[in-house]
Amino acid sequence: MVGIDKPILLDFPDSFETERLLIRAHKAGDGQAVNNALIESIHNLKQWLPMAWTQNVQTVAETEELIRRWAIMWITREDLRFGLYRKSDGLYVGGCGLHRPDWDVMRFEIGYWVRASLEGQGFVSEAGVGVTAFAFNMIGAERVELRCDSLNDRSIAVARRAGYTLEGNLRNNYANANGVGLRDTLVFSLLRGEFLQRQSETEQS
Amino acid sequence: MSRVENPILFDFPNSLETERLLIRAPRIGDGQMLNEAIVESLPNLQPWLFWAQKLQTPQDTEEIIRRAVARWITREDLWMLLFRKSDGLLVGRSGLHNIDWDTMRFEIGYWIRTSLEGQGYMSEAVAGITAFAFERLNAERVEIRCDSLNDRSANVARRAGYQLDATLRNNDTSTDKTVQRDIFVFSLLQADFLQHTPSSETENS
Numbered sequence: 001m002v003g004i005d006k007p008i009l010l011d012f013p014d015s016f017e018t019e020r021l022l023i024r025a026h027k028a029g030d031g032q033a034v035n036n037a038l039i040e041s042i043h044n045l046k047q048w049l050p051m052a053w054t055q056n057v058q059t060v061a062e063t064e065e066l067i068r069r070w071a072i073m074w075i076t077r078e079d080l081r082f083g084l085y086r087k088s089d090g091l092y093v094g095g096c097g098l099h100r101p102d103w104d105v106m107r108f109e110i111g112y113w114v115r116a117s118l119e120g121q122g123f124v125s126e127a128g129v130g131v132t133a134f135a136f137n138m139i140g141a142e143r144v145e146l147r148c149d150s151l152n153d154r155s156i157a158v159a160r161r162a163g164y165t166l167e168g169n170l171r172n173n174y175a176n177a178n179g180v181g182l183r184d185t186l187v188f189s190l191l192r193g194e195f196l197q198r199q200s201e202t203e204q205s
Numbered sequence: 206m207s208r209v210e211n212p213i214l215f216d217f218p219n220s221l222e223t224e225r226l227l228i229r230a231p232r233i234g235d236g237q238m239l240n241e242a243i244v245e246s247l248p249n250l251q252p253w254l255f256w257a258q259k260l261q262t263p264q265d266t267e268e269i270i271r272r273a274v275a276r277w278i279t280r281e282d283l284w285m286l287l288f289r290k291s292d293g294l295l296v297g298r299s300g301l302h303n304i305d306w307d308t309m310r311f312e313i314g315y316w317i318r319t320s321l322e323g324q325g326y327m328s329e330a331v332a333g334i335t336a337f338a339f340e341r342l343n344a345e346r347v348e349i350r351c352d353s354l355n356d357r358s359a360n361v362a363r364r365a366g367y368q369l370d371a372t373l374r375n376n377d378t379s380t381d382k383t384v385q386r387d388i389f390v391f392s393l394l395q396a397d398f399l400q401h402t403p404s405s406e407t408e409n410s
Contacts, residue, residue: 001382001383002378002382002383002384002385003378003382104378104382105375105376105377105378105385107375107376142375142385143374143375143376143385145373145376165374167371167372167373167374168369168370168371168372168373168390169370169371170348170370170371170390170392171346171370171392171394172308172310172345172346172392172394172395173308173310173346174305174307174308174310175208175307175308182308182345182346187371187373189373189374189375191374191375192375
């Protein structure tokens with residue numbers, strides 16, 4: 001049988017490391033660090049992400065409340081949101097998560113953002129590759145999906161670098177975050193078999 | 206794009222007609238008729254529909270109908286029942302589901318009672334409901350999703366002019382939960398619809 005009946009009882013680690021990043025579940029007290037990154041990045045986030053916390057500047061208290069809700073959803077396995085921390089100095093780099101889990105199908109959607117001052121240094125690709133591996137190796141994912149606006153070239157590049165395959169384009173699938181017009185959504189995915197193949201090739205090389 | 210701020214106050218008709226069919230919102234008391242159609246069709250529905258794995262009693266079906274009546278009023282989900290005009294026989298169920306009123310996006314689902322398969326009723330219903338979505342609800346995008354192995358369902362989508370946007374690989378499990386399945390995503394956009402069926406309003410008058 002495919003799937004997990006009681007994901008709330010499924011154990012897996014809540015942190016791991018990649019070359020430059022500590023990637024861990026958000027926890028109470030992260031609000032200040034996350035809020036600084038959000039304020040710095042709000043113009044970029046606004047463009048692509050429709051959530052309230054990516055559309056409007058938040059107070060530290062609001063971000064702290066948000067973080068605590070994310071911590072709750074981590075425990076209930078409803079949404080797995082990691083914070084990314086630069087190992088060299090502990091700076092909050094951004095977020096990466098496994099969202100909208102379907103535990104019957106073992107399907108997840110990966111999402112990510114990076115603070116504006118650290119763009120272009122490959123942190124999102126590093127996190128994307130790491131969280132993808134976490135999904136397959138630690139949680140037993142069958143499918144990880146990656147969705148982005150068809151105009152979001154940076155996000156598309158991350159998908160391709162992490163080995164995802166483009167499955168299609170959902171035309172007029174959502175309202176632009178700016179509220180002007182409809183946008184197309186690209187759907188990429190990586191399947192378990194493809195990931196394992198890729199992993200064994202990487203280990204051999 | 207004209208999103209609906211408060212869908213519960215958005216007025217539109219409760220029924221529509223096509224050549225051979227009356228298509229209408231569910232009503233209290235429909236449970237018995239619907240249950241008969243389900244019982245008759247269960248073996249054909251079981252390979253594709255999760256809810257059809259268990260036999261429903263007429264009481265179960267009546268309860269489900271009443272919840273559907275409520276969701277029609279709240280505009281959360283628009284179930285529709287199909288009736289043959291000549292004799293009032295319940296032909297099947299369809300409707301507009303997974304509604305996103307911000308994007309004006311809808312998904313059509315459908316099944317037909319086994320004894321009426323192969324007579325084009327479902328294609329007729331889907332064409333009618335598609336026109337209803339674009340003309341009465343001002344839909345921007347209507348989606349049809351089905352298992353990639355469900356040829357009949359995919360053919361209904363193609364005949365109604367829907368275009369394949371994507372094949373979501375391993376996006377669901379089989380209804381017996383033993384294997385992963387691919388899902389087709391078809392869509393029709395408002396512009397496609399207006400271009401291909403400019404005269405459907407005038408035909409009615």
